[in-house]
Amino acid sequence: MKIAVTGLNATDNPGPGVPVIRSLKMAKDFQGSIIGLAYDSLDPGIYMEGLVEKAYIIPYPSGGLEPLLERIKLIHEKEKLDLIIPTLDSELYGFVKLQPKLNQMGIKLFLPTLEQLNIRAKDNLFKFCEDNQIKVPKNFLVSSLHDLYLLSSKIKYPAVVKGIFYEAYIVNNFEEAEHSFNKLSAKWGYPIIIQEYLKGDEFNVVGLGDGTGRTVGAVPMRKLYITDKGKGWAGITIDDKTIIDLSKKIIEKTKWKSGLELEYIKSSETGEYFLLEINPRFPAWVYLAPSAGQNMPYALVKLAYGESVETFSSFKVGTIFVRSSWDLISDIKTFEQIAAIGEISI
Amino acid sequence: MVNFIIPENIAISESGFLFLAGTGETFTLNQIGKEIFNLIRSKSSEEEIINSIVNDYDIDKATAHKDFADFISQLKHYSILKEA
Numbered sequence: 001m002k003i004a005v006t007g008l009n010a011t012d013n014p015g016p017g018v019p020v021i022r023s024l025k026m027a028k029d030f031q032g033s034i035i036g037l038a039y040d041s042l043d044p045g046i047y048m049e050g051l052v053e054k055a056y057i058i059p060y061p062s063g064g065l066e067p068l069l070e071r072i073k074l075i076h077e078k079e080k081l082d083l084i085i086p087t088l089d090s091e092l093y094g095f096v097k098l099q100p101k102l103n104q105m106g107i108k109l110f111l112p113t114l115e116q117l118n119i120r121a122k123d124n125l126f127k128f129c130e131d132n133q134i135k136v137p138k139n140f141l142v143s144s145l146h147d148l149y150l151l152s153s154k155i156k157y158p159a160v161v162k163g164i165f166y167e168a169y170i171v172n173n174f175e176e177a178e179h180s181f182n183k184l185s186a187k188w189g190y191p192i193i194i195q196e197y198l199k200g201d202e203f204n205v206v207g208l209g210d211g212t213g214r215t216v217g218a219v220p221m222r223k224l225y226i227t228d229k230g231k232g233w234a235g236i237t238i239d240d241k242t243i244i245d246l247s248k249k250i251i252e253k254t255k256w257k258s259g260l261e262l263e264y265i266k267s268s269e270t271g272e273y274f275l276l277e278i279n280p281r282f283p284a285w286v287y288l289a290p291s292a293g294q295n296m297p298y299a300l301v302k303l304a305y306g307e308s309v310e311t312f313s314s315f316k317v318g319t320i321f322v323r324s325s326w327d328l329i330s331d332i333k334t335f336e337q338i339a340a341i342g343e344i345s346i
Numbered sequence: 347m348v349n350f351i352i353p354e355n356i357a358i359s360e361s362g363f364l365f366l367a368g369t370g371e372t373f374t375l376n377q378i379g380k381e382i383f384n385l386i387r388s389k390s391s392e393e394e395i396i397n398s399i400v401n402d403y404d405i406d407k408a409t410a411h412k413d414f415a416d417f418i419s420q421l422k423h424y425s426i427l428k429e430a
Contacts, residue, residue, distance in 0.1 A: 201369070222370030239355050239367035266369075317367045318357075 001032030002079055003301065007087035008038045008045025008055070013229055014323075016087040018045045019287035021052065023297035026290050030298060035079055041339035046346075047328040054079070057342040061094030069098055075343075076105055083108040083304050085297070087281050089165075092117060110304035112258045112280050119254055120278035122164055122193055132253045134246070135274045137196040137265075144190075148181055151194065160195040163188035170197060200268040203238070204261055205247045206282060206289050208296040210303055211257030215248040217294040217312035221285065224320070232323075235285055237292045239317040246273055254278075259286070259300055285321055292319040349430035350386050350418070356426060358383060364426065373424065378403065382417060386427065 003024065007015030021034050036045055036052035039060055046055040056075050059067045075081065084107055086095040095102075096117065099109050119128050129136035137160075142148050152174050161180040162168040165188050169180040181192050202223060208216040220243045223232035247262050259282035264273045282297060289296050292315040299309045337344040355367040362380035364373040375383055378399065385395045392414070399410045421427035 224370070236370040238370040240369070317355075318365055 001030075001301075002035060002082050003032055004035040004037050004075070004079070004081050004084045005052075005087065006037045006039075006058070006085070006091060008036050008043040008052075009040065010044040010048075012227065012325075013231060014284040016282045016284045016286055018048065018051065019284060020085060020087055020282055020297045021045070022287050023290045023295055024301065026287075027295050027298040030301075032082075035075070035081065037075075037084070038338075041335065044328060046338055046344065047330050047334070049346075052346055054343065054345050055338060057338065061091045065094050065098055068094060069101060072098075072102065072107075073105070076107060081107050083110075083301065085109075085300070086111070089279065089281060092280055108304045110258055110300050112256060112260075116254050116256060117280055120280055122162060122277070123191055125275070125278065128254075129275055132249070134250065135272055137198050137274055137276070139193050139195040141191040142181065142194055143192075145178070145181065148178065148192075148194075155194055156196070158197040160193075160197050162193040162195055164191060164193070168195075198265050198267055198274055200265045200274075202276075203240075203243055203264045203266055203273070204232070204235075204283065204285075205243060205264070206259070206261055206286050206296065207247050207251055207256070208259050208299055208303075209251040209254070209256030210309065211255060213252040213255045214311065215251045216299050216303070216309055217289065217296045218244050218247045218251075219289045219292055219294050219296075219315050220244060220247070221288060225322075232285055234320065234322045235288065237288065237315060237317055237319045243273055246275075250275070250278065259296060285323075288319060288321045289315070291321070292316045349391075351428045351430050352383070352387050352426065353428065358387075366424075366426065369425075371424070373426070379417065382414070383421075383426075 005017045005021050007017030009015040010018040024030050033053040036055035037058045038046055038055055039058065041057060045051055058071050061068055086092055095109060096111050096114055099111060102109060118124055123141055126136055126139050140151055158170050158172050160168050161171050161177055161184060163184040167184055171177040171180055184192050203220055205218055205220045207218040210216050220238050220240055221235040222238050223235045225234040227233050243264060250262060261279040261283035263277040265276055266273050286297060294312040294315050302309050357365045362375035364375060382395055385398060396407060396410050396414060399405060400407050
């Protein structure tokens, strides 16, 4: 079994590749080798001892799917890949589109469909939630400054101004909203989302759907420490049936296929959970799930192989992750190999 | 007399470290806080708890009542305790 995994950027804004690989290696009956697919020659996952057998640089999907496919073909000729696990939001559309060709080459994938990816897009999520009686902060889509002016009387402050793909700002008045609108539209394009600001605590769930509506696993977590980039740097598994049932409902309604992360805010006023985002891949804290008893990345591999996978029924509440910074020491030869040749055997 | 209920998914260690499994919140109780918490959990009445405090610590009953009420109010604020 040879599995290629992307997202080796274990930085201060970490990709999920390294924890996905650690999860696979944690499975007692896992017998296979891992190939790392990296976008940058300094992705830390390349330099972690014993993590990947070999690493290859691949081109960004934003540079076109053809170069990515050609690169994968070349890697496949050498490695005979059985499965690729893409772990980054930005590459998922590309891999979904390449799926038929990759399948023809004998490479398996276990991905959400384009329709599922579109449901969770920030501009569609509100409608999905309304249609399925899932609580979500009120929002408006704004495609021009003129729209923003027209909405000015309807927006209650503070409010959240969100880019279509990334970034969000809390604004306290119209001038701040206008400033954030300009900043986000220049960076990420339109529409911009103006969202109701809810006061409360954030909770996240890592889950796995098998594509039929069944939730194979779901582990909720409360962030204990959040960086200035909004990333959870420590977290703890919690015991809350409400958030698990809500997550199962979302997986059922979307018939979600693959791993995902659900982000919620629990209103401090009403105690209700509001869905903030559906991230269409495992989160960077996914290693917490197998550590608490639900090895979802390994279950995904089994599903990709067409094996039957039992539904996880429990997990250890109170399991904590604490992320760390750790300097990896290497030498110029290693760096040269990956930077100049684009591949390295570890 | 008010009876109190401690939700089931709250765990306390021997050292007085509280874990609210439903929300992931943690708190540390001092020795007397831990004793009161365990007495509440074992269904002792308010009067029994006050008597226990007065017997074990150098404190008069009126002050014990006041401090007990403050402590209960904090526990309720953090959803560690509910009134029955």
